[in-house]
Amino acid sequence: MDEKDWRILQMVYEERNITKAAEQLYISQPSLTYRIQQLEQELGVKILSRRKRGVDFTVEGEYLVQYAISMLHRLNELKDYLANLNGKIKGTLRLGVSQTYARYKLPVILSEFLSEYPEVDIKLKSGFSYEVIQMINKEETNIGIVRDTYDWKGPKILLDKEKIYIVSKEEIELSDLPNLRRIHYNTDLSLKNVIDTWWKGTFEAPPKITMEVDLIDTCREMVENGLGYAFLPEICLKGYEHLKKYELTLEGQQLVRNTWLIFNEHSLDLSVVKAFIKFMKNDDCI
Template identity: 25%
Template sequence: MEQNLSLYRIFFEVAQTGNISRAAKNLYISQPAISKAISKLEDNLNLPLFIRNSRGVQLTEEGAILFEHVRAAFETLDRGEDELKRMTELGVGHIRIGVSTVLCKYVLLPCLKEFVARFPHVKFTIRSQSTLQTLELLEHQQIDLGLTAETPYKKNITFDKVMDIEDGFVATPAYLTNMRLREGAAQSDVFRNGTILMLEKGNVSRTYIEDYFREQHIEPAHLLEASTMDLLIDFARIGLGAGCVIKNFVKDELQNGTFLEIPMNPPIPKRSIGFVFNSQPVHSKALNMFIKFYRHYYQKP
């Protein structure tokens, strides 16, 4: 917009009051300054905007058209100011997060529950997807941050660790007993004689375990794949095989005897999970609030 915004503010006030002197009083400027501003705007547009009469001024047809647009523009600006005021006073904001189903359920949701209780006016969009999809969305700034297992990142991505996780294989006591009766195999022979439950290929967790298998020369005889960790845990729970799980998320089952852990020698190395976000863009107030909150939350014992 080439015209000075102040000219439109003066035009708007004169149109509303229909009187130059009242407009000057409302705007705390002189009548000559009002008249000069209106004349300048008319010269810029090369159109008459007002008809002068004994009672004041009246909009021309062209002026009436411009007034509707100016009024709409100022109403939009007022709404914008009101929204910013509410954001400041209430902590209103919008945060877009990308996260896998399992990390969302076991890691993100407990944190979000406490955050929303403290900041109920922040809106969230949660995109449930793989780590690779999360990083792609983050690169194109279609999400504000992601929650992923640590993996090689591009230079402009910051990884903010929140905890370590430990992978392992678990099975029900009944499954291991039946395997021993059926195959005459010990628990340690589960990879040669049992069914191994794993996430589908392409998943970051699956790739991590495959790397471990290669290093230890382990070749499972029979694989059954699941699309999500929750489904994989359910498969193991009903005795379909020995599932590759994140042990942090089946602590209760290991403690109450629902699952038994398959000994791994050497143990599968721990890995880290954390939030990832773009290092370059200026973060919104809501996002900065959430970053500060989760850093404190995950430091809790």
Template identity: 25%
Template sequence: MNMNMDWYRIFWHTAKLGNLTRAAQELHITQPSVSYAIKQLEAQLEVKLFDRLSKGVKLTSEGMEVFKYVEKSFTTLQSGEDRLQKLKELSAGELRIGASGPIIKHFVLPLLDTYHAEYPEVRIRLSQGKTSDIRERLKTGQIDVGIVHFPFADHELTVQHLANIQDCFVVGHAYQHLSQKPLTAHELSNLPLLLLSEGSSTRKYVDQWFSSQGIQADADMELSSMDMLIELAGRGYGAAFVTQSFVKQELAEGKLFQLHTKEPISPRAVGFAARRDSTLSIAATRFTELLQ
């Protein structure tokens, strides 16, 4: 049986108002159109839905049974439309993003503060992980947007460049004297090295930098938190490989000192990734606009 939603909508309004003319006025159609739709619906259902009265209509017992279900259906549809309107206005919805810890603290959080202040009713789901973890969460639909380090390529995902970042080695007062002249990779490798754990994009990058100069560098301390690397470097435990902008304040205040290298450390890029075959939610789209 084919369902004609217009017939049911006209039936619903007529049943509520008990009058064909008033239903026509509310629906902005003619009274004959209302009468025709009800007749067609009665023919399709093979039951009489209304008794015609001198001053209107009233539901038959079968019509009342149909009305109960139609009322539920249209109430549900109205709730759906109301929910959609809230999503469009960003007075509801969900933003699911993923990034590494350092990127979250120094890059994502300032933007999230702006976003949350403007759209406080949008629920923010933030997950931390390595770039490889973010890739998998994107592909399995666990998050909408991932902030990732380049190089990053996957045929299932799209990636847009956001910013370039510069990495560097920093030390505390115990090794301050080494900041006076450029150091070779070999000289750096002889220092206690404080590096992010293996598998992270930052660790892979510094390992490649050493390797390009024929050095196999070993980490004295491996941590999953760049904040902890910064803390330990400041306490004199060695040289930490960190993103320069993340230690801007410590460098300015003289709590940390940047070590200069004879072989330059090239800038890296950060971007945001999303699934190629999926349309971003309105909430996620607004966040990517802030990112850009």
């Protein structure tokens, strides 16, 4: 078995479908199937059990996948270590980033970082904050940038605080919100909880949600076209100063959205990780 085999097993395990895994790996489905059959012959065990719409792993296959994932982690650690031996800032920086932060702030940050450290390669995954924390826990990434830390117990650095607004195209009376059209978008559970807590502490009636969309950008565009109001964080409102904004407060306390940089302590062994953390601490780039 080699690195290619480890990646095949990992991808099939993630997709639970031979055709989809082959597409992700840019190889043909027959080639992938043949290689798994070869592995089964070499190891003398059955790895996969086929079902109507995909595959399941046998007990032996599950063990083999965990071995493959472990070996890929060790290989990444080896590559990172060797890249750091000469003291230069080089190698691969694996980032897991909240999708909202990745959309609105990360492109400029990475551009400036790579201008300063051109020998660094970036491996980036974005998702909801809880998904980023899972990436860190599984050591799929060196550093995470999350909108909330949930139950993260490791080191963390506060990058930013931003206000949460009620946003509409025209002026509205906040007391009328239960009767006005609200646009809801899919977001982290933590922000949803903040908004729900504010609502329950302010109104007895439920909100009148008339639209549910998947993306924050879609939600904002609906608001801009006068289709309703929404609860939006400050990060997505640059350039939309014409919209009416009302700060979200509860019992005189301003409600904010925090952005954190998180990492495991042992990641600091990598010079590329230390360089990125130092770079992010610079207020000019945050």
